Amino acid sequence: MQNDIAGIRERIRAYILENLLFTTDASQLDDDASLLERGIIDSTGVLEIVMFLEEQFGIKVRDSDMLPENFDKVDSIARFVARSMVSA
Amino acid sequence: MPAQRLLHDSLLGACEGEGATKTAVIVEGHARSYGELLDAASRLASALRARGVQRGDRVAIYMDNTWPCVVAIFATLLAGGAFLIVNPQTKADKLAFILDDSGARVLLTDAHLAREYRAALDDMSDPPPVVASGVAMPEAESFDDVVASAAPLDARVPVIPPDLAALIYTSGSTGNPKGVMQTHQAMVFACGSLVEYLRLGAGDRILCALPLAFDYGLYQLLMSVRLGATLVLERSFTFPAQVFARMRETGVTVFPGVPTVFAMLLAAHGREALSFPDVTRVTNTAAALPDDFAVRLREVFPNALIYKMYGLTECKRVSYLEPELIDAKPGSVGKAIPGTEIYLLSPDGHAVPAGEVGILHVRGPHVMLGYWNRPDLTDLMLKPGKLPGERVLCTQDHFRMDEEGFLYFVGRTDDIIKTRGEKVSPVEVENVLHALPGVREAAVVGVPDDVLGQAIRAYVVLTPGATLSEREIRAGCAVRLENFMVPRDIVLCSDLPRTATGKVSRKALLENPPA
Numbered sequence: 001m002q003n004d005i006a007g008i009r010e011r012i013r014a015y016i017l018e019n020l021l022f023t024t025d026a027s028q029l030d031d032d033a034s035l036l037e038r039g040i041i042d043s044t045g046v047l048e049i050v051m052f053l054e055e056q057f058g059i060k061v062r063d064s065d066m067l068p069e070n071f072d073k074v075d076s077i078a079r080f081v082a083r084s085m086v087s088a
Numbered sequence: 089m090p091a092q093r094l095l096h097d098s099l100l101g102a103c104e105g106e107g108a109t110k111t112a113v114i115v116e117g118h119a120r121s122y123g124e125l126l127d128a129a130s131r132l133a134s135a136l137r138a139r140g141v142q143r144g145d146r147v148a149i150y151m152d153n154t155w156p157c158v159v160a161i162f163a164t165l166l167a168g169g170a171f172l173i174v175n176p177q178t179k180a181d182k183l184a185f186i187l188d189d190s191g192a193r194v195l196l197t198d199a200h201l202a203r204e205y206r207a208a209l210d211d212m213s214d215p216p217p218v219v220a221s222g223v224a225m226p227e228a229e230s231f232d233d234v235v236a237s238a239a240p241l242d243a244r245v246p247v248i249p250p251d252l253a254a255l256i257y258t259s260g261s262t263g264n265p266k267g268v269m270q271t272h273q274a275m276v277f278a279c280g281s282l283v284e285y286l287r288l289g290a291g292d293r294i295l296c297a298l299p300l301a302f303d304y305g306l307y308q309l310l311m312s313v314r315l316g317a318t319l320v321l322e323r324s325f326t327f328p329a330q331v332f333a334r335m336r337e338t339g340v341t342v343f344p345g346v347p348t349v350f351a352m353l354l355a356a357h358g359r360e361a362l363s364f365p366d367v368t369r370v371t372n373t374a375a376a377l378p379d380d381f382a383v384r385l386r387e388v389f390p391n392a393l394i395y396k397m398y399g400l401t402e403c404k405r406v407s408y409l410e411p412e413l414i415d416a417k418p419g420s421v422g423k424a425i426p427g428t429e430i431y432l433l434s435p436d437g438h439a440v441p442a443g444e445v446g447i448l449h450v451r452g453p454h455v456m457l458g459y460w461n462r463p464d465l466t467d468l469m470l471k472p473g474k475l476p477g478e479r480v481l482c483t484q485d486h487f488r489m490d491e492e493g494f495l496y497f498v499g500r501t502d503d504i505i506k507t508r509g510e511k512v513s514p515v516e517v518e519n520v521l522h523a524l525p526g527v528r529e530a531a532v533v534g535v536p537d538d539v540l541g542q543a544i545r546a547y548v549v550l551t552p553g554a555t556l557s558e559r560e561i562r563a564g565c566a567v568r569l570e571n572f573m574v575p576r577d578i579v580l581c582s583d584l585p586r587t588a589t590g591k592v593s594r595k596a597l598l599e600n601p602p603a
Contacts, residue, residue: 018559021563021566022559022560022562022563022566023559023563034200036323036324036326037152037200037201038200038203039176039177039571041326042177042324042326042571042572043324043325043326043327043328043348043352044508044539044540045326045571046326046327047352062359062360063328063329063356063359063360064329064360065329066327066328066329067327067329067330068327068330071327
């Protein structure tokens with residue numbers, strides 16, 4: 001179940017909605033919306049997401065992984081987590 | 089290079105001869121030459137003129153740190169106008185306020201900011217025309233099309249050094265932002281003073297990952313163009329690993345930051361060692377750099393001079409500490425920048441002896457003309473100087489000066505919060521909280537935080553029967569405030585401490601927080 005990418009995506013989306021958008025209204029965030037362009041994340045926001053991922057999915061995120069291609073969209077974060085869990 | 093009287097003379101100078109082919113800006117990895125910058129800016133300038141911009145008119149630039157933003161700044165100047173850059177995190181209400189207050193003739197923006205700028209324009213009775221970069225938007229002209237279809241300016245627009253070059257909006261203790269008026273001569277002067285003490289040259293590669301809406305970010309661009317150097321422009325510090333990679337790739341020599349950036353950098357260094365041997369100047373301003381940071385920054389920047397500085401938008405920069413004195417003068421932000429003077433006065437206007445606390449006053453060509461549309465606030469900050477007609481800046485900040493004239497920050501006299509290097513007005517946050525249904529009263533304070541400098545904490549009293557959660561309160565804030573202004577802590581309480589006159593006391597909140 002944990003490796004199921006749809007499940008991972010949902011948990012990440014719920015976290016971002018609740019902790020960075022402060023809402024439970026799912027229509028506020030599309031999976032392919034740029035978090036940066038929407039002004040949803042900034043440097044402390046990225047660190048909060050990283051801490052959440054490390055805690056919830058037992059992965060280790062290196063500083064050099066913290067790049068827009070891994071963290072700018074709900075979709076890309078989910079794919080990054082799935083990859084990290086396989087290689088862990 | 090010819091005399092630099094106007095802010096954009098630097099761009100014209102940089103384009104002379106071979107200079108036109110030199111890289112002016114590397115934006116997210118793409119190099120753009122000085123020739124390209126002048127060509128695009130000149131075309132956009134004539135497009136602005138065609139859309140009604142005349143000498144002295146304001147042009148609002150609500151954009152991220154992008155190539156169009158750089159073009160827009162110089163285009164406005166070439167068109168004879170004054171630019172104002174609005175932080176792209178700004179939400180609709182405040183954007184509408186700034187557009188209205190400045191009387192901006194045109195709005196230059198990015199398509200991805202449409203959610204906010206559309207809502208802002210909907211609120212306005214006479215909205216300005218919009219030009220947006222990025223994907224096509226029905227309400228806006230395309231930035232690329234406008235630049236491509238306009239011819240370059242055919243003649244210089246007559247502008248003289250005392251004309252307005254920029255309005256720089258800054259948070260004020262009264263709640264609404266105010267536009268600091270800066271003239272060409274003030275900005276050209278400030279730029280020259282900065283490059284002198286920072287010992288910058290044409291060979292430098294200056295990083296700018298701070299917002300261009302922030303004068304500290306803006307001046308990285310202005311200094312770089314003045315020198316014919318290269319600016320390495322990044323969107324933000326959101327992804328530090330990306331910024332670090334770009335710094336290595338492009339050979340960045342100048343690293344400007346604020347304490348929050350340095351705290352993140354040092355934390356990253358603690359996990360995986362970082363080293364940037366090409367960097368020869370590191371600068372800090374906006375909030376005090378903890379003394380131990382300077383020591384640890386030398387591990388990351390082994391070949392850099394480290395500058396501690398102090399400034400405020402109203403005069404751009406006040407002081408800097410000679411980097412060679414960083415160990416001899418811990419805690420000091422140094423002396424006045426070249427060509428300017430600073431002194432401390434008591435509240436009744438008398439000179440303050442060495443070692444005692446006084447109010448910092450600044451004298452020099454870099455002092456603002458005043459606040460746009462706010463003569464009342466201008467009079468609080470600009471006071472009669474030594475010479476007839478002269479005005480000096482009374483910063484309202486408390487400082488101490490040692491026997492040798494070195495300056496030490498003591499505190500502010502207003503309630504402004506400094507978080508992540510940004511100024512936040514507690515009143516502005518309180519106004520948003522008060523507008524939330526269910527909130528009876530709220531008070532906002534800054535509490536110490538290792539990374540942020542200060543974190544924002546809101547004490548909120550709900551109306552009887554209201555069931556707002558902390559999350560709902562933060563959500564209400566996030567809709568109207570920039571991210572850095574959204575309170576990190578919401579403390580629900582039954583009442584707020586008051587002064588003898590019945591006003592909510594922020595001081596008492598800090599000393600005796602309600603449970």
